[in-house]
Amino acid sequence: MGKIENGINGGFTGTVGAVTGYYLNGKWVIRSKRRKSIKNKIGSADQKACRSRFTMMQTFLSPIVDFVRIGFNMESKKRMMTAHNAAKSYNMLNAQNAAGEIDYEALRLTFGNISGATDVKLEQDDMGVHFSWSDNSNGDYNRKHDQVMLLIYDLENKTAIYETGGARRSKERESLEIPSFYKGKAFHTWIAFISDDRTEISMSTYCGTFIFL
Structure with a gap:
């Protein structure tokens, strides 16, 4: 008009x-009025590859937006962008190859500089999966009271189960309940720690995969 x-x-x-x-x-x-050329509409090979990579990362992050909003909250303020976009930008650069395939070990769902989890072990039973770790707070009161963040991701169904404020680092154990309809499904797993006041966070640690039996 x-x-x-x-x-x-x-x-x-x-x-x-x-x-x-x-x-x-x-x-x-x-x-x-300017018109887009047919070439721009179709896109070059590089443009198509970039769009494909973007779509693949966007699809992966969509079910866990609330988790990465917490996980990349501090980093997003430094970059002056949304936490979701900060997570997407970082992981496209560091955890995705040219074909768009995601390297789950390199993927980061939280971004920060406090101590991450060490000696992580997973066990499961009919109720769900149980994470354990070593208390590496080294006498630091704040680190001792950090809360654990846990996430398990079912790639086949693009769904996730997670906890953003679990047990204290000093407790060395926390669980995620898994509904029975996930029996036989494979999950990728991550763990991180966040400070009690939510102003500090660790890098997430990839904990491997398991099949819910």
């Missing part, structure tokens, strides 16, 4: 049909 400026004898701004009007350097100017 166009808008007439200064009455019927003036120029106009906006778009009318295939013509766009605007004011430039003291003069009213009109030009034909």
Whole structure:
């Protein structure tokens, strides 16, 4: 829609049909509306590859947006972007190859600089999966009271189960309950720690895969 400026004898701004009007350097100017070339619509090989990689990472992150919003909250403020976009940007650069395949060991679902998890072990039973780790707080009161963040991801169904404020680091154990309809499904797993006041966080640690039996 166009808008007439200064009455019927003036120029106009906006778009009318295939013509766009605007004011430039003291003069009213009109030009034909630009059209995207067929090449740009289709995209070059590099553009197609980039779009494919973007879509694959977007699809992976979609079920865990709430988790990465917490996990990349501090980093997103430094980068002045949303936490979701910060997570997507980092992982596209560091955990995805040219074909778009994701390296799950290199993937980061949380981003920070406090101590991560060490000596992580997984056990499972009919109720779910149980994570254990070593208390590596080394006498630091704040680190001792960090809360664990856990996530397990079913790639086949693009669903996840997670905890963003679990047991304290000093407790060395936390569990995720898994509904029975997940029997036979394979899960990728991650663990991280977040400070009690939610202002510090560790890098997430990949803990491998398991099949819920």
